[in-house]
Amino acid sequence: DVKVTQSSRYLVKRTGEKVFLECVQDMDHENMFWYRQDPGLGLRLIYFSYDVKMKEKGDIPEGYSVSREKKERFSLILESASTNQTSMYLCASSLSGWGYNEQFFGPGTRLTVL
Amino acid sequence: GNSVTQMEGPVTLSEEAFLTINCTYTATGYPSLFWYVQYPGEGLQLLLKATKADDKGSNKGFEATYRKETTSFHLEKGSVQVSDSAVYFCALSETLQGAQKLVFGQGTRLTINP
Numbered sequence: 001d002v003k004v005t006q007s008s009r010y011l012v013k014r015t016g017e018k019v020f021l022e023c024v025q026d027m028d029h030e031n032m033f034w035y036r037q038d039p040g041l042g043l044r045l046i047y048f049s050y051d052v053k054m055k056e057k058g059d060i061p062e063g064y065s066v067s068r069e070k071k072e073r074f075s076l077i078l079e080s081a082s083t084n085q086t087s088m089y090l091c092a093s094s095l096s097g098w099g100y101n102e103q104f105f106g107p108g109t110r111l112t113v114l
Numbered sequence: 115g116n117s118v119t120q121m122e123g124p125v126t127l128s129e130e131a132f133l134t135i136n137c138t139y140t141a142t143g144y145p146s147l148f149w150y151v152q153y154p155g156e157g158l159q160l161l162l163k164a165t166k167a168d169d170k171g172s173n174k175g176f177e178a179t180y181r182k183e184t185t186s187f188h189l190e191k192g193s194v195q196v197s198d199s200a201v202y203f204c205a206l207s208e209t210l211q212g213a214q215k216l217v218f219g220q221g222t223r224l225t226i227n228p
Contacts, residue, residue, distance in 0.1 A: 004157070031213045042118075042203060042218035043158075050213045058215070090157060096213060103216060105157035 003027070004106035006091055012112045019078040021109050023091030030096040032074035033103065034058075034066065037088040049074055050096060081113045116141040120204050120219035127194055128227050135189040135222050137178075137204035145206040147171075147180050147187040148216070152201040161189075161202070196226045 007022035023032065031050050035043040035058075045058030047066040055066050063085060067075045074093075078085055089109045095101040121136040139147065146165045150158040162171030167182035176191045187204060204219040 033215075040220050042120075042220040043216075044218075045215060048213060048215065056213075092158075094214065101214060102160050102163075103214075105159070107155070107157045 004091055004093055004104050006106040006109050008109050010110050013081050014114055015082060017081050019081045021076040021089055023074045023106055024072055025093040029093035031094045033092040034076045035090045037090055083113050086113045087111060116206060116208050116217050118204050118206055118217055118219035120222050123222040124225060125222060126225045129196055130193045133191040133194045135202055137187045137219060139185050139206050141206055145208055148205045149178055149189050150203040150205060194226050196228055199224055199226045
C-alpha cells in the first residue's frame with residue numbers, strides 16, 4: 001500500500017516563526033503536492049514538485065516555499081508564520097506519466113499560528 | 115480557469131436514506147472527474163472516478179456519471195450507512211507541467227444518524 005506520512009498531526013506556532021512541515025512517501029512517486037484545506041474553500045494547491053529539486057507554484061504560493069532534495073521527501077516552509085496561515089495542510093503524491101495517476105494523501109497537519 | 119462547485123452542506127440523513135450530492139464543473143477541454151472522501155481524522159481517499167463523458171464511476175455502493183451536456187458529476191448512493199459519515203469532495207484534473215493537478219470543490223460534510 002502507498003503510504004504518505006506527515007511529520008506532525010498538530011502543530012502550534014507563534015507569529016513570525018519559521019515553520020517546517022515534512023512529508024514522506026514510500027512508493028517512489030515522482031509527483032508530490034502540498035494543499036491547504038479550509039472550511040468552505042475545499043483544498044487549494046500551494047506548490048507541487050514533479051522531480052527532485054523541481055518545484056512549481058500552485059494557486060496560493062504566497063507566504064510559502066518548498067524544498068525537495070530527495071525523491072521521497074517534500075517539505076513546506078512558512079518563512080514567517082502569520083495567523084492567516086492557520087489551516088489544515090495536506091501532502092499528496094502520485095506517479096507521473098500519461099493519463100491520470102491517483103493522488104495519495106497523508107493524514108494532514110493541523111497548524112495553529114498564535 | 116477550471117472550477118468545481120458542490121452543493122452546500124452540511125447534509126444530515128437517516129440510515130438507509132437515498133443520498134445525492136450535487137457537483138458541477140467548469141473546464142476547458144475534457145478533464146477526468148473524481149469524488150474523494152475524507153473520514154474523520156484522516157486524509158483524503160479516492161472514492162470513484164470517470165475519465166470521459168457518459169462514464170460511470172462506482173465504489174462501495176456510490177455512483178456518479180460524467181454528464182458532459184450538463185457539466186455535472188453528482189454522487190449518489192441508494193442506502194447510506196452510519197459509516198458513510200465523512201466529508202466528500204468533487205474534483206477535476208488538469209495537466210500542469212506534465213503533472214495532473216486536482217481542482218477541488220468546497221466539500222460537503224455528510225452525517226448519517228442511526
